[in-house]
Amino acid sequence: MIIWLNGAFGAGKTQTAYALRRRLPGSYVYDPENAGYFLRKNLPPSLLPADFQDLPLWRTLTADMLRYLAQRHPGPLIVPMTLVNRAYYDEIVTSLSQEQDLRHLILCVSRETLQKRLSSRLEGPRSWAALQMDRCFRAFEEEITERKLHTDGLTIEQAAERAAEMCGLTLSQDRRSGLRKAVDRAVLQIRHIR
Numbered sequence: 441m442i443i444w445l446n447g448a449f450g451a452g453k454t455q456t457a458y459a460l461r462r463r464l465p466g467s468y469v470y471d472p473e474n475a476g477y478f479l480r481k482n483l484p485p486s487l488l489p490a491d492f493q494d495l496p497l498w499r500t501l502t503a504d505m506l507r508y509l510a511q512r513h514p515g516p517l518i519v520p521m522t523l524v525n526r527a528y529y530d531e532i533v534t535s536l537s538q539e540q541d542l543r544h545l546i547l548c549v550s551r552e553t554l555q556k557r558l559s560s561r562l563e564g565p566r567s568w569a570a571l572q573m574d575r576c577f578r579a580f581e582e583e584i585t586e587r588k589l590h591t592d593g594l595t596i597e598q599a600a601e602r603a604a605e606m607c608g609l610t611l612s613q614d615r616r617s618g619l620r621k622a623v624d625r626a627v628l629q630i631r632h633i634r
Contacts, residue, residue: 442510442540443607444519444533446584447547448576449569450557452591452599453520455625456547459600462624463611466515472502473521493528503532510540516609522572524579543607546580546588547599553592561629596625 443460445453454471461467476492479501492498502521509517523529536542549557554573555565563569580588589606591599597614604611614621 441607441609442506442517442519442536442542443603444521444523444542444544445547445603446521446523446544447580448549448554449522449572450554450561450563451522451547451549452557452596453522453547455596455629456591456599456603457518457520458624459596459614460516460518460603460611463600463614464516464518464604464609465612467518468509468513468515469518469520470505470509471520472498472505475501475505493523493525499528499531503536506532506536507539510536522576524572524576524584526579526583529584544587545603545606546584546586548580548588548590548592550592551577597621 443457445457447453457469457471461469476495476498479492479495479498480488483495489495506517506519523533533542533544537544551573555570558564558567558570561569587606589599589602591602594602601611
């Protein structure tokens with residue numbers, strides 16, 4: 441199974457993905473953003489669009505990597521990645537859905553919650569993520585509207601539990617202390633600063 445967690449930048453996709461991974465034995469998180477950063481570092485500036493998702497190479501690599509992993513990895517694959525362009529969504533998610541058991545969930549949050557989350561990541565109103573907010577809200581209201589998980593007021597653990605439930609999965613018990621959970625979230629957030 442592939443679990444694609446979509447949503448605006450700052451909606452909690454990565455934190456939820458790793459919360460799922462901790463409680464789904466044998467699962468693996470594949471982050472297509474890393475492929476985008478690889479391409480950004482290894483292509484001449486003249487070939488780089490503002491958004492690496494506009495590179496056909498990134499979309500092909502993302503779909504091919506997920507096909508490769510799904511054929512060889514026995515556990516669930518968890519993919520935290522924002523996709524708001526319907527054509528790109530169809531090229532990757534819809535295409536993979538025809539071959540694999542793919543569950544696509546949109547993590548939805550209010551504008552106020554999203555602004556607070558971005559602020560907690562030290563991303564101000566002029567950050568790239570904040571500037572994408574309107575585009576994301578519009579896409580998830582008009583173009584990519586399937587299976588929404590509203591996370592306002594939910595902890596990361598609760599969001600992971602709801603995501604698992606929506607995918608028909610049972611999570612193992614999370615025996616970490618509250619302090620350990622907070623430390624794990626902070627470490628993950630620091631590791632994903634770009």
